[in-house]
Amino acid sequence: MTRSLEEANDLSALDAKVLREIHTDGWQITGVLAREREQGPDFAYSIGFFHTLQHPEVILFGLPVETCMKAVNVIGLDIQNGVKFQADRIYEGILKAPHLCCFKEVDPRFYREHVGYALWFYESDPFPMLQCFWSDQFGRFPWDPDCSDYAREAQPVHLSTS
Template identity: 30%
Template structure:
């Protein structure tokens, strides 16, 4: 693991918030899934952006990164997040600036650390659960059909626009639907 160990401050680790009956339904469901599976997968349907999904609870359960993926239909994004989380559960730790096979058939995905400026717009349920921004999160970036990642020369521009560069601060991000959409703060 290549992150500094930091104590988890999630709802499950906060003794002052122990009465789960007082939590909202979403937080109770997240807590149940984190206890039962080690993570919860949150899917978000974009309105003026593509969909995305992310895990909540990997930091609590494994002391490591949670994972997000953008630009795919929410069901597909959730399935890929769950697949990566299952790989972590089986001992394949996540790391920043790495490539990983066995997520999308025939392609690698690359992982990049998410800049804290994206958390309020994209990871609200996780912020509520973890009670602190940011917790360690990586973006799993998928390539175009030719295997080129969005930052690589010759990458399909349509596929490039489907995935924000979450490792870049929002106020420094190139113009795109991700910074001009309803996600804007």
Template identity: 30%
Template sequence: MGEDLAGRTIADNVREYGWHCLHVFPTQEGQDKFSYSIGFGESYGAPEVLVFGLEREKAHAILNECANLFKGGHTVRPNVEDPDVLGGGYKVVFKPVRPDCFNEYLGTALRYYQGKPFGAVVMFLPDRQHRFPWQPGYDYIPADEPLAIV
């Protein structure tokens, strides 16, 4: 019953808002919390977006900004710095999630899409010096887990 209710809630949110935000909390040592969209593919023809290490409210706000951009026709260009998501001159980088990681990281989205193909990307945020996790000196959100799935 709980899963049916969750599925209905997700479907209702996608119908009403164009997407649903799912927050996932670690169940094992070494895992990071993350949030992701469900419905970007269906509503905007965009990949679902995962963001790691942020508090719920901040993650939701950033994913909502993505939804607004996608609604306006913005497209994700993987592995290219995107200046449109954050303010203050900060850019993000989207990297595609490996297909073999969908079951572990996007299980609820897989159930929602019921076998229909969809894409997914991890959104990487810069540190205060505009560096990304793969650059020397990066000092912000731990990124080992998200880097391992792209």
């Protein structure tokens, strides 16, 4: 069960805005600034991809929050147009070249730390999430031994062990 639009009048302005965007646009992108958390990089995540498009939610770390939000929204538009992003596949065109993207399944144990609004929206319903990793300028990802320190340190790894 997810939150319904009928609840909007009984919620805070921010909570009501999140619900309206999901029910009007199909999803909402939440951006989180590092300075608001006192640790870790900026990041953004989707709320509603699973509800509206039957596609895992997406989280992206380590770029400026505006860039993260735009990229996750581009992913949503691609999903809306029929793309099904899959774990362990490399994709071009989400971020500016030379950066590639690769998706990995996120372990639900990390949801509470990063995607509170998604947990709130889905209430007790389980939902899948993919982490969108970006490569360094040479096409290497954080799990590659020669990946740049910046790309590795900017992207915490919260992978599913299943």
